[in-house]
Every structure is written in structure tokens, then in C-alpha cells.
Amino acid sequence: MKNSNWIFNTDFDEFIDLDSYVSRGGFSALRKVMSQDSSFIVEELNRAGLRGRGGAAFPTGIKIGMVASASEKERFIICNADEGEPGTFKDRFILTHLPFQLLEGILIAAYAAGAEKGFIYVRHEYPEAQEKIKNAITVAEKAGLFGKNILGGEFSLHLEIFSGAGSYLCGEETALLSSLEGKKGRPRLKPPYPTEAGYLGKPTLINNVETLANIPKIIEKGAEWYRSIGTEDSPGTKLISLSGDVKRRGLYEVPYGTSFHDIVYEYGGGPKDGRKVKAVNIGGASGVLVPSEMLDTLLEYRCCMEKEITIGSGALFVLDDTRDILENVRNRVRFFLHESCGKCTPCREGLRQVNILLEKLNKRTATEEDLDRLDRYTRVMQDASFCGLGQAAGNSLKSSLKYYRDEYMNGCVRYAEEMSA
Amino acid sequence: MSMVLVEKASSLTSEQSHSLLPVLLEYQKKNPCNYISEENVKEIAEKLNLSRSRVYSTASFYSEISLVPRGKHLIRICCNAPCENAGKEAIHRAVKDKLGIDVNETTEDGLFTLEIVNCLGACYMSPAMKIDDQVFGNLTPESAVEIIKKMEQTDEE
Ligand SMILES: Cc1cc2nc3c(=O)[nH]c(=O)nc-3n(C[C@H](O)[C@H](O)[C@H](O)COP(=O)(O)O)c2cc1C
Ligand code: SF4
Ligand code: FES
Numbered sequence: 001m002k003n004s005n006w007i008f009n010t011d012f013d014e015f016i017d018l019d020s021y022v023s024r025g026g027f028s029a030l031r032k033v034m035s036q037d038s039s040f041i042v043e044e045l046n047r048a049g050l051r052g053r054g055g056a057a058f059p060t061g062i063k064i065g066m067v068a069s070a071s072e073k074e075r076f077i078i079c080n081a082d083e084g085e086p087g088t089f090k091d092r093f094i095l096t097h098l099p100f101q102l103l104e105g106i107l108i109a110a111y112a113a114g115a116e117k118g119f120i121y122v123r124h125e126y127p128e129a130q131e132k133i134k135n136a137i138t139v140a141e142k143a144g145l146f147g148k149n150i151l152g153g154e155f156s157l158h159l160e161i162f163s164g165a166g167s168y169l170c171g172e173e174t175a176l177l178s179s180l181e182g183k184k185g186r187p188r189l190k191p192p193y194p195t196e197a198g199y200l201g202k203p204t205l206i207n208n209v210e211t212l213a214n215i216p217k218i219i220e221k222g223a224e225w226y227r228s229i230g231t232e233d234s235p236g237t238k239l240i241s242l243s244g245d246v247k248r249r250g251l252y253e254v255p256y257g258t259s260f261h262d263i264v265y266e267y268g269g270g271p272k273d274g275r276k277v278k279a280v281n282i283g284g285a286s287g288v289l290v291p292s293e294m295l296d297t298l299l300e301y302r303c304c305m306e307k308e309i310t311i312g313s314g315a316l317f318v319l320d321d322t323r324d325i326l327e328n329v330r331n332r333v334r335f336f337l338h339e340s341c342g343k344c345t346p347c348r349e350g351l352r353q354v355n356i357l358l359e360k361l362n363k364r365t366a367t368e369e370d371l372d373r374l375d376r377y378t379r380v381m382q383d384a385s386f387c388g389l390g391q392a393a394g395n396s397l398k399s400s401l402k403y404y405r406d407e408y409m410n411g412c413v414r415y416a417e418e419m420s421a
Numbered sequence: 422m423s424m425v426l427v428e429k430a431s432s433l434t435s436e437q438s439h440s441l442l443p444v445l446l447e448y449q450k451k452n453p454c455n456y457i458s459e460e461n462v463k464e465i466a467e468k469l470n471l472s473r474s475r476v477y478s479t480a481s482f483y484s485e486i487s488l489v490p491r492g493k494h495l496i497r498i499c500c501n502a503p504c505e506n507a508g509k510e511a512i513h514r515a516v517k518d519k520l521g522i523d524v525n526e527t528t529e530d531g532l533f534t535l536e537i538v539n540c541l542g543a544c545y546m547s548p549a550m551k552i553d554d555q556v557f558g559n560l561t562p563e564s565a566v567e568i569i570k571k572m573e574q575t576d577e578e
Binding site for chain 2: 083084085086087088089091092124125126127128162163164165166167168179180181182183184185186241242243244245249250251281285315317319323327328331332334335338339341
């Protein structure tokens, strides 16, 4: 299952330092691109079909191309290492174990976009990751691979490590920009998109850690090679953070096209002995909750879209048959309630009302009208929230209301009485 | 003015405020009580040429920044679903009993403050907690209390 010839080395016991990275082909992609026109990078990434791993799955080559073709010459690159989605630990792993692969990816993306300055926005909860990546930059600089006149050429890149301060919302790209500018981390209206007007109003490329760390391998080995992994619709691999009720929790590099069933049973070893899988939460708190019958779905964008599953950050959290679905829903609503910035009514008030209704369900004092109300608030949050946080909160609620209606019904007065009569 | 122009203008005039968040975190780290005091706010405002309300506004948005004094060590227990399912509640109770404090309270000797946080990126070893910069995973109520006892001992030395 594990294949050292894919993109990542997912061994928790191994730190890939500069020497071992170079001995495995590291920085050959950077040398390759710097002898060519930068448009080569965009074309290669487009041919490879690389999509963003931060949640929205936007084609990376197109995004880089948008910044590269901006008329404004001062441009920025931002690596989004805010990794706030509960249940996700893949970016943390890349930062602490594969920092040079990430740095090479940032260099290539910056070179293609024409950015000479930028940031890695790392969440505050990851101090050791901040240290590791800072050290890696120093080491790479000494080796002439970072900073001024990289590899003796014209290209320079100056990067700063910027620490977040405990706000999940700051992972959203426009909130991240506000945060970098010293303000409250509240999202801004799009358009303009960061590719047009980002940091300081300049064209800015914002990509996730995993997205950027894919780039060196694609350039080194070529788009054809990359497309030989995964499926036609979704080439390559995805890092899956597997947690919850499985025998082997951990980080796995999984080729697209693998079924969720195989991820849980083959990679994760299945549920603990004597237990059954009840539900799987795909994509963290903002993701969906699906019953075990749906596990034959493939980890693939098209396939997941058809079933309203969002792959998101690639967090997979397994609940076995001892678990209470509504307990999980309450936990996630509490999370959103805490992280909502309060800027728009559907999210702020919607979550507050939903929380009240969930408490009623918990005390078994809800009515079936309350369930209708829950459906309605969920829809409003999905459709009318200003940013992805409120929308995702709605999506995640919707999936549990759809697949676990009976557990919601159990929290209703009359229903509970009838069932026990 | 259109929304876009207003946003642009406000981002241009606030350029000196760009270092506000790192500066706040730096001050908090240096403050022995792990927080941003009124004195700190005044100093930061003068240094960066911002109004005090502007400094407060940013400081109060971020949950990592505290405007009330805290203990020397911050104990943070993760409360997201993977950790909740793995037994966070029992860890929480054991730590509360050990320290004799509730969430967001500080022990009388000023050594520990107990807080609840979001995912520490350690869900492969849930339940997890963090003390200052160090993450501890695969906790049991006993091991969590042991870890705190050890910290108390090293602090006495
Ligand atoms: C509430 C919210 C939180 C987000 N958090 C993150 C995050 O922690 N890391 C991340 O890379 N993207 C996050 N995103 C997505 C970013 O807005 C953005 O799409 C992404 O960084 C783009 O990079 P990519 O194209 O490489 O995926 C978040 C989005 C929303 C709505
Ligand atoms: S959806 Fe929620 S987090 Fe996003 S702007 Fe509205 S209130 Fe803020
Ligand atoms: S949910 Fe607790 S560490 Fe991730």
C-alpha cells in the first residue's frame, strides 16, 4: 500500500534533512525550471491536473497563471499552513518532517508566479513546526537554495514565518490576509480574489502546504508520471489524516480512486475487534457525516461530488457502533459557534439557534416542528452565509440530518414516547 | 466609494499595523503572567502609532491572546471530536481535580492555567493535550496527572 515512489515520505520516525532530500532527487526540479521559461511550470501543472489541497480543490496551475499574468509586478506568495480543520495533521507532518520538499515547492511556485516576497502563515498551535521550517530556511539559505540570487541566478525569494493566534477562520484566504495586515481575521468580499488584489492589494498566490509540496515531484518526474497515479478525474495522491475508532490511526498517502472502505479497512485496519463502523466523518468539522453503507465511494473529486461528499483537507474520522451521532454533531456545532466571527447573521444567529435546538434534542424535549426549523436554519446557513465557514457548518449539518434522521427523531418528545409505548 | 475601494483604502492606511499580531504575541510571551496587560496595550499603541482601541480590537479577536493574567504554564486540553471520542472528558476531570480549578482558571500558586483548545494536529494519538509548547498524546487520566506532577517537581527545583 505504501509506495515510496509517490509524492510523500510518510514515516513519522524519519526527518528528511537537506542531504537526504537532495540524495532523493530534491532540488533537481528547481534546477530544471530555472533553465527554462517560467510558463513551463504552469503548463506542466495544468497537464498534471494538480488541484488545491486546502479544501476548495481549485486547479493550481491556473491559479499560478493568474498571478503570473498580472500587470502589477510586485507580487506575493503565501503558504497557508493554518491547518485548523479538526482531525487534520498532514500539513503539520510536512512542516516537521519534509520542510525542504515544501520549500522547493514554494520556490518553484514563486518563480512561476513572479513573486519575490512572501509568508508562511503557520498556526500558533504548531510551535515546533514554526521552528523546524525556520531552521530549514536557514539551512537552505546557506546552501544557496533560498534567499538572494538562488542557485546563483537572478531569482530571489524572501519568506517570513508568520504565526497565527488561534483562529480557525484565519485559514480562509481573505481572513488570512486581514490577519497578516494586523487586523481581526475576518473574511473579505470576493472578488477581487487574492490573485488580483491580495496582500497589500497586490497579486498574491495563496496555496496550501500539501499543494505546494506536490509541485517538486511533478516537475521532477513529469506530468505523465503524475497522471499514472490516481484516476483520470483526480490524478495523484491525497494525504489522509485517519483518526477515531480504527486499529491504526495515522497519516497515509492514498492514491485518488481508492475507496473510503479501503482507507478505513486496509490502511486503518478496520474498527476495533467486535465493533462495527457506524459512520465516517470526511473532511473534518466542515465535512460530512456518512453512514458505512456509503464507504464504497471512491476518493475522487467527481465521485465525491455526486454524493455530496467534500474531501476537504482529507481528514477521516471513524465512529464505531458505540457512538452517538448527535454527540458528534453537538461537538461540531460548538466548534463553529466558537470560531464564527459574527460578521453575518445566517452564520452567527443560525449557529446559536441550532445549538439551542440540539440541546433540546439532547434533553428529549424537542418537537418535530423543531426538526423542521433545524432543516430550515441549515439551508439558510448553507445558502446565505458570507464565507465558507458558515456554509460548511450548514453542509455538515445537512448530511447528518439526511442520514441519521432517526437519531434526531429520538430526541423528539412525542416520537420518543411513542417508541417506548 | 465602492466596497472594494474602501477595503483598499483601509488596508493602505494601516500599513504600520502589519506587525501588530506578531508584536502582541511577543509581548504576551515576555509577560510572566502570559497575557496582554493594559500597560502592554499602551506601549504597543505608542510604538506602532495606533490607537489603543485598535490594539484591543485585534487582541480580543484571537483566542491565543489573553487580556487577563494567566499562570506560568498553560495546560490546554483538546476538545474536538476525535479527542472527545477518545476520552477527553475523563482527562479533563482528572486534571481539574488535580489542580482544583476549572477551565480558564489559574491555580493559587500561579503555576497553571487550564484551557480548552481546538485540534492540536495530534489526533493520531488522541486524547491529547498541550502544556506550553509540548504536546502529549495517548493520555489516560493517570498519565495526564503524572505529567503535571512532574512539571510541579521540576518547577520547585
Ligand atoms: C473556514 C475556512 C478555513 C480554511 N482553512 C484552511 C486551512 O487551514 N488551510 C488551507 O490551506 N486552506 C484553508 N481554507 C481554504 C483557503 O481559503 C484557500 O482556499 C486555500 O488555502 C487555497 O489553497 P489551495 O488552492 O492550495 O487549496 C479554509 C477555508 C475556509 C472557508
Ligand atoms: S459565515 Fe460565519 S465566519 Fe463567515 S463571515 Fe459569516 S459570521 Fe463570519
Ligand atoms: S482532535 Fe484533538 S488533537 Fe486533533
